[in-house]
Amino acid sequence: xxxxxxxxxxxxxxxxxxxxxxxxxxxxxxxxxxxxxxxxxxxxxxxxxxxxxxxxxxxxxxxxxxxxxxxxxxxxxxxxxxxxxxxxxxxxxxxxxxxxxxxxxxxxxxxxxxxxxxxxxxxxxxxxxxxxxxxxxxxxxxxxxxxxxxxxxxxxxxxxxxxxxxxxxxxxxxxxxxxxxxxxxxxxxxxxxxxxxxxxxxxxxxxxxxxxxxxxxxxxxxxxxxxxxxxxxxxxxxxxxxxxxxxxxxxxxxxxxxxxxxxxxxxxxxxxxxxxxxxxxxxxxxxxxxxxxxxxxxxxxxxxxxxxxxxxxxxxxxxxxxxxxxxxxx
Numbered sequence: 034x035x036x037x038x039x040x041x042x043x044x045x046x047x048x049x050x051x052x053x054x055x056x057x058x059x060x061x062x063x064x065x066x067x068x069x070x071x072x073x074x075x076x077x078x079x080x081x082x083x084x085x086x087x088x089x090x091x092x093x094x095x096x097x098x099x100x101x102x103x104x105x106x107x108x109x110x111x112x113x114x115x116x117x118x119x120x121x122x123x124x125x126x127x128x129x130x131x132x133x134x135x136x137x138x139x140x141x142x143x144x145x146x147x148x149x150x151x152x153x154x155x156x157x158x159x160x161x162x163x164x165x166x167x168x169x170x171x172x173x174x175x176x177x178x179x180x181x182x183x184x185x186x187x188x189x190x191x192x193x194x195x196x197x198x199x200x201x202x203x204x205x206x207x208x209x210x211x212x213x214x215x216x217x218x219x220x221x222x223x224x225x226x227x228x229x230x231x232x233x234x235x236x237x238x239x240x241x242x243x244x245x246x247x248x249x250x251x252x253x254x255x256x257x258x259x260x261x262x263x264x265x266x267x268x269x270x271x272x273x274x275x276x277x278x279x280x281x282x283x284x285x286x287x288x289x290x291x292x293x294x295x296x297x298x299x300x301x302x303x304x305x306x307x308x309x310x311x312x313x314x315x316x317x318x319x320x321x322x323x324x325x326x327x328x329x330x331x332x333x334x335x336x337x338x339x340x341x342x343x344x345x346x347x348x349x350x351x352x353x354x355x356x357x358x359x360x361x362x363x
Contacts, residue, residue: 036333038107045102049095056091090351097347104340111333122163122321123180123221125212126153129230129260130196131171131203136231138262140307145261148307149229150191156227156314157184157191166215169194172202172236174211180219204237205230205289209244209255217251224251225321227314228293229258233286245293255297256317257290260304 037043134146143151157165164180165187178190208228216224226248234241248255287303294301300320304310 034112035108035110038109038333040106042102042105045105046099049099052095052098053091090355093347093351093354097344097351100340100344100347104337104344108336108340109333110336111331114330114332121221122223122225123166123216123219124160124163124225124227124321125166125168125180125215126156127168127170127174127208127212127226127228128153128194129171129203129205129208129232130169130194130198131232132196132201133203133231133261134196136261139260139304139310143307145231146194146196148310149260150194151307152310152314153191154188155311156318157187159315159318160184164219164221166212167191167194168208168212168215169198170204170208170211171196171198172200172204174204174207174237175199176211176215180215200236202236203230203232203234204239205234205286205293206239206241206244207237209241209248209293210239213244213248213251213253216253223321224253225299226253226255226297227258227317228255228290229260230290231259231261231285233284234289241289241293242296245296249297253297254299255293256299257294257301258304258310258313259285259287259290259301260310261285262305 128146128149130146134149135144137144139145139148162182164182165184166176166180167178167187167190168174169177177194178187181187205228208230209226212226212228216226245255285303287301291301293299300317302313302316304313
């Protein structure tokens with residue numbers, strides 16, 4: 034990258050046209066200083082080659098002044114580099130995949146799990162510089178994707194999530210424990226679990242509150258989301274003659290989810306439709322920001338010497354020629 038450190042001096046270049054104008058005006062008004070009674074003999078004299086080249090003096094002077102001005106403006110060449118220091122967040126998405134997630138109360142055409150997956154995908158695409166992992170749970174829990182910066186792989190694994198991948202039930206405590214285990218030893222300053230469920234803890238060896246206290250002990254913040262409506266919903270079941278929907282009584286243990294969020298310093302949200310589900314994940318994304326620090330470095334080399342040297346040489350040459358070959362007789 035080329036630049037002038039003191040470009041204000043470039044305004045002096047405006048002097049050059051004025052200098053040329055004054056020289057031209059002087060040349061047109063110049064009269065001979067020697068008088069002859071008869072100029073007939075002078076007409077036979079051909080102008081010398083040096084006379085034709087007399088304008089080279091003003092050219093040398095202008096070129097020398099131009100280079101001197103450029104040197105004063107301090108031309109430089111170098112580069113500007115930027116170092117970006119990011120403080121990433123480690124996030125584990127814990128998703129309930131129990132059969133109750135097949136209910137279609139959040140959207141007329143999609144079940145709870147599909148609505149959740151769309152909101153989670155949008156959440157992932159809105160992040161950058163954060164490591165994100167995924168845990169799924171029902172009656173048991175396991176890691177669907179470890180913490181990664183490869184969001185393409187993560188989105189592919191999210192698309193493969195289905196109900197029935199593990200034993201049915203709702204083991205909220207196990208889901209939290211598996212997610213926290215992924216975050217326990219990471220060096221990130223901010224560790225977050227986003228847990229979504231649509232039921233009440235009824236399986237697993239670990240109580241949700243106990244798991245939440247363990248999460249708080251290692252600095253993990255948990256955002257909890259209660260998905261779906263309460264009461265009677267139509268749930269998909271497999272019968273002898275294929276899948277069918279039957280009315281099922283469901284409830285969400287909001288008190289436990291609220292307590293989990295309170296213990297860990299997170300928040301509890303309730304998503305009763307697809308729009309609310311998207312809004313919840315968008316709000317969590319806004320709350321958990323990645324700090325980015327930028328440092329800029331400039332490395333430039335001074336080039337004024339390449340202009341100053343030739344400038345002085347041209348001025349010296351102009352002075353020398355003006356006092357020798359192009360010397361004028363008064």
